[in-house]
Amino acid sequence: MAREIIRVEPLSTWLEGFKAPTSAVTRHGDTVYVSGFPPFDPATGQIAVDASIERQTELVMEQLKLCVEAAGSSMDQVLKCNVYCTSVEAFPVVNAIYARYFAPHFPARIFINVPAWPGKFDIEIDCVAAVSFSDVSCT
Numbered sequence: 013m014a015r016e017i018i019r020v021e022p023l024s025t026w027l028e029g030f031k032a033p034t035s036a037v038t039r040h041g042d043t044v045y046v047s048g049f050p051p052f053d054p055a056t057g058q059i060a061v062d063a064s065i066e067r068q069t070e071l072v073m074e075q076l077k078l079c080v081e082a083a084g085s086s087m088d089q090v091l092k093c094n095v096y097c098t099s100v101e102a103f104p105v106v107n108a109i110y111a112r113y114f115a116p117h118f119p120a121r122i123f124i125n126v127p128a129w130p131g132k133f134d135i136e137i138d139c140v141a142a143v144s145f146s147d148v149s150c151t
Contacts, residue, residue: 015040020082023049023075026057037083044083044143048096048136049075050129061132065102068135069109076137077113085143090119096126098134106135 018037027034027049038045051071053060060071077087097106103123111118119139129136 013041018044018079018083020079022054022057023052023079026052029057037079039083039143042143044080044085044141046076046079046083046139046141048072048094048138050131050133050136051075059131059133063133065097065099065105065134066109068133069106072135072137073109073113076139080139080141083141083143085141087113088117089142090114090139091142092120093122093137093139095121095123096136097123098126098128100125102134110137 016039017035018039020036024036027036027047034047036047036049049072051060051063051068052058052075053063054071054074060068063071076093080087080090093110095106095110097103106123110121
């Protein structure tokens with residue numbers, strides 16, 4: 013079975029603008045892999061420079077949700093998330109926002125403290141989700 017690249021607009025276009033060598037989403041069989049994204053400002057497509065950690069977390073969670081749904085899955089089907097954050101002090105704030113997207117059935121997760129990215133943002137979240145072929149419409 014071949015890997016399928018799934019474009020998720022406008023995220024795929026924004027990634028291309030940054031010359032990022034990645035796909036927003038790939039699917040293989042009944043599994044979906046969502047890339048981590050910087051917190052893109054939905055109005056401009058630019059990284060939300062100097063936004064609060066609350067706003068950055070909301071943006072990356074909304075982007076994650078958009079990707080999962082574009083691939084024919086849902087937040088209920090997310091199996092594992094990797095949270096990458098530049099500050100362990102942000103853990104409680106990130107946790108509170110993250111929980112709103114998954115409660116009451118949380119996926120497996122790891123929170124990884126990273127030094128920095130080549131941009132002024134503090135968080136990325138990627139995930140793996142299940143998808144049922146019966147839930148995906150063929151075009």
